[in-house]
Amino acid sequence: MVAKIFIDGEAGTTGLQIRERLSRRRDIELVSIPADKRKDVETRRALLNAADVAILCLPDDAARESVSLIENDTTKVIDASTAHRVAEGWDYGFAEMDRDHGAKIATSKRVANPGCYPQGVIAFLRPLINAGIVPEDLPITVNAISGYSGGGRSMIEAYEKGEGGNAPFMPYALGLNHKHLPEMRLYSKLEKTPLFQPAVGDYAQGMVTFVPLQLETLAKVPTGAELHAAVADHYAGIPGSFVDVAPFEAVEKLPGLDPQTFNGTNHMRLHVFANEKRAQALLVAVYDNLGKGASGAAVQNLNLMLGIDGSTSLAA
Ligand SMILES: NC(=O)C1=CN([C@@H]2O[C@H](COP(=O)(O)OP(=O)(O)OC[C@H]3O[C@@H](n4cnc5c(N)ncnc54)[C@H](OP(=O)(O)O)[C@@H]3O)[C@@H](O)[C@H]2O)C=CC1
Numbered sequence: 001m002v003a004k005i006f007i008d009g010e011a012g013t014t015g016l017q018i019r020e021r022l023s024r025r026r027d028i029e030l031v032s033i034p035a036d037k038r039k040d041v042e043t044r045r046a047l048l049n050a051a052d053v054a055i056l057c058l059p060d061d062a063a064r065e066s067v068s069l070i071e072n073d074t075t076k077v078i079d080a081s082t083a084h085r086v087a088e089g090w091d092y093g094f095a096e097m098d099r100d101h102g103a104k105i106a107t108s109k110r111v112a113n114p115g116c117y118p119q120g121v122i123a124f125l126r127p128l129i130n131a132g133i134v135p136e137d138l139p140i141t142v143n144a145i146s147g148y149s150g151g152g153r154s155m156i157e158a159y160e161k162g163e164g165g166n167a168p169f170m171p172y173a174l175g176l177n178h179k180h181l182p183e184m185r186l187y188s189k190l191e192k193t194p195l196f197q198p199a200v201g202d203y204a205q206g207m208v209t210f211v212p213l214q215l216e217t218l219a220k221v222p223t224g225a226e227l228h229a230a231v232a233d234h235y236a237g238i239p240g241s242f243v244d245v246a247p248f249e250a251v252e253k254l255p256g257l258d259p260q261t262f263n264g265t266n267h268m269r270l271h272v273f274a275n276e277k278r279a280q281a282l283l284v285a286v287y288d289n290l291g292k293g294a295s296g297a298a299v300q301n302l303n304l305m306l307g308i309d310g311s312t313s314l315a316a
């Protein structure tokens with residue numbers, strides 16, 4: 001069967017990337033909207049209702065509107081926006097977060113594609129909390145850097161025109177209230193909202209998230225090797241996982257921590273570093289904000305929803 005896919009917001013950063021990833025697929029008919037009608041509600045309503053799967057690459061309010069325009073119970077939805085990530089009736093689109101989660105996505109009609117930053121955090125904390133190695137109430141801090149494509153078309157244009165100074169490293173979200181906090185807390189299984197402080201760099205694409213852990217207050221302080229083993233065990237149990245775990249090694253510097261390492265792919269690599277004497281560890285995830293952070297994850301979820309094995313069908 002050839003599945004009909006409509007990308008609402010196909011001209012935006014995420015929409016274009018998904019289009020590109022799907023363009024050579026023969027099992028998919030990509031339904032396009034005429035450029036002059038792309039914000040026309042009735043044209044979108046018709047295309048949304050005719051699609052087997054609609055992928056929403058829109059601002060939050062427009063994504064909510066698209067969902068409200070679906071009048072049948074057959075069109076499945078993958079929403080790349082923030083609108084439904086912690087909403088009732090939606091499944092979170094991070095397939096590797098639990099052993100059976102890919103199967104859940106495969107039968108879901110409403111999948112909320114994750115935010116770029118939260119996946120690197122959930123990828124570590126959920127398995128560690130599930131294994132009882134990190135307690136749910138441990139206060140967590142997250143730092144991160146993203147390429148400017150994370151800010152969508154307006155930020156890309158601003159950086160490419162050299163507007164705004166183009167600082168090599170520009171911290172933001174200093175009100176400590178970033179929109180990714182609810183999904184980061186909920187799916188990591190944390191009791192307390194993490195302190196999250198990201199930065200944008202003067203490069204287009206690729207990200208790194210950092211979770212430093214102060215472990216001395218824990219009743220049982222895990223070693224770096226124990227943290228690493230728990231995370232590695234989790235991903236070893238997920239066939240076709242796009243998340244892998246680097247060997248546990250003592251290094252001062254690692255070229256693989258370049259945020260651009262996995263650009264153009266759907267891969268995420270997890271690194272564990274530790275200093276046993278100080279009871280400190282650092283959890284580092286490297287991936288493409290437009291890949292596993294957005295369009296790669298959307299195509300992985302689409303494959304699952306179409307009953308295709310994502311590990312073999314996703315063009316990296
Ligand atoms: N960039 C990233 O790294 C990531 C983005 N996302 C999310 O994906 C979604 C899209 O982001 P991104 O691609 O970066 O954003 P862009 O700004 O690049 O693209 C959004 C697109 O939606 C169009 N649009 C806006 N309003 C409407 C409407 N009412 N009807 C139809 N089309 C509309 C815009 O058109 P116009 O420009 O003419 O207004 C634009 O083409 C957002 O919710 C974002 O939060 C998720 C993960 C990562």
Ligand SMILES: CC(=O)N[C@@H](CCC(=O)OP(=O)(O)O)C(=O)O
Pocket residue numbers: 080081082114115116117146147148149150151152155180198199200293
């Ligand atoms: C650099 C930059 O500005 N990044 C965006 C997040 C990009 C992303 O994950 O997208 P969602 O909007 O779908 O959550 C931000 O911090 O708001």
